[in-house]
Each structure stands twice: as structure tokens, then as C-alpha cells.
Amino acid sequence: MITAILSSRLFTVFTFGLTLIFIFSLPLKIESQTSYLPFVDSVQISTTAYSANENPMVLSSVGSTTTFHINGVVSDQNGWTDISTVTASLYRSGVGSWCTANNNNCYFHPACMFSNSTGTIRSFDCAIEVANYAEPTDSGSIYSAETWNANVIVEDLSALTGTNSTTNELLSLLSVSTTNSIDYGNMPVNQTSTSSATLIITNRGNVNIDVTIASDGMTCTVGSLPAYLQKWDLADVDYTSMQKTLGATGQLAGLNLLKQTSSQTASTGTLYWRIKIPYGVAGGVCSGATYISASQI
Structure with a gap:
């Protein structure tokens, strides 16, 4: 000037x-008076505002979003009052910094917050909500050769800009949710189920999965029911036609639940269950635990 x-x-x-x-x-x-270029002096990604870098990034909210804070320090030799705005983007490296915003791999923050402004520097923080199905880049994932990049741009009152970035990994999230219980209703002794109970399983993570099913059986008011009396299948068929017999050793279900790609399309699968109640082994109310674990496919 x-x-x-x-x-x-x-x-x-x-x-x-x-x-x-x-x-x-x-x-x-x-x-x-010289107009100096502004600088982005440091960039971190953390789960709390104005905090140190956390690598890798961990999705902690199953079925929802996790807040990541892109934060750091910007400076301008004309003084901190000359620093106007800071914007940030968070994206998988393979889609590039000019990607279209979406929950799978590309996020933007148009107006970051400022704090601790003094002399020539300002601290900034950009809170970004990342979906539980954002694409991972850790070892074993399909994008393991890539990273998640945080890119920050600072602009001053003279419309001069500066930029800086950092890279982190995003971990795979294996997670499922299910309906509350497998309810066989009232069962007569020495009979098998005449209709199937259902268990709906939903993929709540960010990778394609299958699930393994296991159980220790049921305890009853009188006696107990061993796990092998329960059968399950991907199809709604009668007891004798069901392909899987429940047991302490886990069995792969074969559901092949794909990763969610939008907030409207969670991937679900249904398992059908039936049981046989032999004469003289149990009576009253019976209950037990069925263990469902996810594995990446």
C-alpha cells in the first residue's frame, strides 16, 4: 500500500x-505500507478443539457422526487483525482437494473459528462432522494406499492467501446393530417352531462385512436348553430345512452386508430362527445370549 x-x-x-x-x-x-502474505503455520486433526494431532483418526460414534477438529495457527506480519477468514477441507487423497462434498470421502468447513489472537498470530479451529461410514485408509482397506488430508486456506483483508495441509489415516470401523431379541413366544413341549423368529442385522461401520453367530444355549426356570436345539437360516423355511445349527463355535452367516454409502441406505440382512423343545429337559421361562461378531470381507 x-x-x-x-x-x-x-x-x-x-x-x-x-x-x-x-x-x-x-x-x-x-x-x-507493505501487504504481507498470510501463512498457515500449523495444521492438526484432533477430536477436541485446539488440540494436538491424533493419528490415526478413529470413528467413535456408531451409526452417527464423529467430530474431528482441524486446528492450528495462522499468521500475518501486518498483524492478527489483518487475518480475515480460514476455510478447511477434509478428504480422502484419491478424490482430491476440489472434490464434491459427500459423507463418504469429502468434507468442507467454510468459516472456521478463531481464538487466542495476539500480535501477528491467530489460533483457528474447524469442527467437521464425519459419518460413521466414511471410507477408511488403514492397512487392509481398499484405500490403504491413500490418506485423509486436511487442507487449510487463510485469507487476509487484502485478499492475499496462504495454505498448508496435513495427512492422517482413517481406521476401519467394524460395527453392527440388531433388533432387540429372538422371541420364540410360547412353545409346547416336544414340538418345533411353527413360524420363524427374525433377527435383523445392520452394518453400522465403514467396510463390507459378514457376521459370525454363536451361543451357549439357554437357562430356564427348570433345566436348560442346549444351543444345538436352535437353528437359523437366510431363508424362512421349516425347522428341518434350516441349514445352520446354533453352537458355541461361531458360524459365518453369509449375509455379506455392504458398507453404507449414504444416510438413507444402511445395509441390512435378516436371519430366520426356529427351535425344538424336547420332552423333560426344561420348563418355565428360558433365556440366553446369542453372540454376533463382524468380520471384514
Whole structure:
């Protein structure tokens, strides 16, 4: 920025009845001020505001979002008041910094917050909500050769900009949710189920999965029911036609639940269950635990 100040003086001279007026211009005075480029001095990704870098990034909210904070320090030699805005993007490296915003691999923050402004520096924080199905980049994932990048741009009052970035890994999340229970209702002794109980399983993670099923059986008011009396299948068929017999050793279900790709399309699968109640082994109310574990496919 250059400011020019022109100074002048007015002189009046009286000579033999004549009045002579002279205007003398003084030397031009130039005042200059340099507009310095702003800088992004540091960039971190953390789960709390204005905190140190946390690598890898861990999705902690199953079926919801996890807040990641892109934070750091920006500076401008014209003073912190010359720093206008900070924007941030968080994206999988394979889609590039100019990606289209979506929950799988590309997020933007248009106006980050400031704190601790002093001298020539300002601290910034950009809170971004990342979906539980954002694409992982850790070892074993399909994007293991890539990273998640946080890119920050600072702009000052003269529209000058500076940029900086950092890279982190995003871990795979194996997670499922199920309906509350497998309810066989009231069962007569020495009979098998006449209709199937259902268990709906939903993939709540960010990778394709299958599930393994196991159980230790049921305890009853009187006696107990071993696990092998329960059968399950991917199809709603009668007891004798069901392919899987429940047991303490886990069995792969074969559901092949794909990773969710939007907030409207969680991947679900249904298992059908039936039971046989032999004569003289149990009575009253029976209950037990069925163990469901997810594995990446």
C-alpha cells in the first residue's frame, strides 16, 4: 500500500504597491505500507478443539457422526487483525482437494473459528462432522494406499492467501446393530417352531462385512436348553430345512452386508430362527445370549 501526501505553502509579498502571491510546493512525502502474505503455520486433526494431532483418526460414534477438529495457527506480519477468514477441507487423497462434498470421502468447513489472537498470530479451529461410514485408509482397506488430508486456506483483508495441509489415516470401523431379541413366544413341549423368529442385522461401520453367530444355549426356570436345539437360516423355511445349527463355535452367516454409502441406505440382512423343545429337559421361562461378531470381507 502506498500513500502520497502533497504539502504546499502560500507566500504573500508586497512590493511598491503591488501584491505578489507565490505558492511554493514542498517535496512530495511518500508513506508506504507493505501487504504481507498470510501463512498457515500449523495444521492438526484432533477430536477436541485446539488440540494436538491424533493419528490415526478413529470413528467413535456408531451409526452417527464423529467430530474431528482441524486446528492450528495462522499468521500475518501486518498483524492478527489483518487475518480475515480460514476455510478447511477434509478428504480422502484419491478424490482430491476440489472434490464434491459427500459423507463418504469429502468434507468442507467454510468459516472456521478463531481464538487466542495476539500480535501477528491467530489460533483457528474447524469442527467437521464425519459419518460413521466414511471410507477408511488403514492397512487392509481398499484405500490403504491413500490418506485423509486436511487442507487449510487463510485469507487476509487484502485478499492475499496462504495454505498448508496435513495427512492422517482413517481406521476401519467394524460395527453392527440388531433388533432387540429372538422371541420364540410360547412353545409346547416336544414340538418345533411353527413360524420363524427374525433377527435383523445392520452394518453400522465403514467396510463390507459378514457376521459370525454363536451361543451357549439357554437357562430356564427348570433345566436348560442346549444351543444345538436352535437353528437359523437366510431363508424362512421349516425347522428341518434350516441349514445352520446354533453352537458355541461361531458360524459365518453369509449375509455379506455392504458398507453404507449414504444416510438413507444402511445395509441390512435378516436371519430366520426356529427351535425344538424336547420332552423333560426344561420348563418355565428360558433365556440366553446369542453372540454376533463382524468380520471384514
